[in-house]
Amino acid sequence: xxxxxxxxxxxxxxxxxxxxxxxxxxxxxxxxxxxxxxxxxxxxxxxxxxxxxxxxxxxxxxxxxxxxxxxxxxxxxxxxxxxxxxxxxxxxxxxxxxxxxxxxxxxxxxxxxxxxxxxxxxxxxxxxxxxxxxxxxxxxxxxxxxxxxxxxxxxxxxxxxxxxxxxxxxxxxxxxxxxxxxxxxxxxxxxxxxxxxxxxxxxxxxxxxxxxxxxxxxxxxxxxxxxxxxxxx
Ligand SMILES: *Cc1c(COP(=O)(O)O)cnc(C)c1O
Numbered sequence: 689x690x691x692x693x694x695x696x697x698x699x700x701x702x703x704x705x706x707x708x709x710x711x712x713x714x715x716x717x718x719x720x721x722x723x724x725x726x727x728x729x730x731x732x733x734x735x736x737x738x739x740x741x742x743x744x745x746x747x748x749x750x751x752x753x754x755x756x757x758x759x760x761x762x763x764x765x766x767x768x769x770x771x772x773x774x775x776x777x778x779x780x781x782x783x784x785x786x787x788x789x790x791x792x793x794x795x796x797x798x799x800x801x802x803x804x805x806x807x808x809x810x811x812x813x814x815x816x817x818x819x820x821x822x823x824x825x826x827x828x829x830x831x832x833x834x835x836x837x838x839x840x841x842x843x844x845x846x847x848x849x850x851x852x853x854x855x856x857x858x859x860x861x862x863x864x865x866x867x868x869x870x871x872x873x874x875x876x877x878x879x880x881x882x883x884x885x886x887x888x889x890x891x892x893x894x895x896x897x898x899x900x901x902x903x904x905x906x907x908x909x910x911x912x913x914x915x916x917x918x919x920x921x
Pocket of ligand 1: 722738743762765849887888889903904905906907
């Protein structure tokens with residue numbers, strides 16, 4: 689099942705790349721393995737997936753004890769400062785830095801490990817009230833500059849979750865806002881390039897809007913674990 693799902697995802701990625709004149713190698717496919725049993729995750733790794741994403745700190749830590757091999761962990765969920773300790777050892781990328789306080793804690797824990805932690809800033813690009821992320825330009829620039837100046841942080845880019853809707857215009861606006869934001873940060877002398885955007889329902893639009901990391905759960909693992917969630921329009 690996983691192999692077949694991955695094949696379909698890869699076909700869609702290829703199509704979107706073709707449509708937007710991009711190369712497949714510009715895009716990292718992160719298989720979002722949250723709530724999935726390790727057996728299924730192993731199957732995914734056997735299919736050649738090399739990026740795994742988790743959104744709960746302890747879940748990442750626990751899975752990292754069981755799963756070993758040549759792949760990279762991405763922490764993509766909301767992170768509380770007191771839980772940095774659970775992800776700092778294993779996560780190559782932390783996508784969800786949304787405050788200077790959190791960045792400070794990550795920097796301090798990374799310093800103790802002698803590690804340079806790769807981070808992305810989570811940006812709120814939709815008007816939905818419940819989403820996490822930095823919102824005002826002032827906040828975004830201050831946090832970017834802070835991360836950029838820390839010895840044990842490597843600021844790589846920005847992450848967002850688009851509005852949860854089928855409305856193409858609204859979703860694309862979220863992605864183009866993220867691209868606009870990284871350009872403004874670049875213009876301030878901070879050269880970062882990763883755009884982590886696009887999930888099962890919207891990754892094709894995300895690729896067309898410049899995504900360099902797409903985070904896909906349901907399209908790879910199936911939607912067993914999402915029974916009960918309905919998509920609003
Ligand atoms: C769950 C999750 C995803 C993947 O969502 P799907 O719609 O299942 O592809 C991506 N990003 C984040 C932050 C998530 O929590």
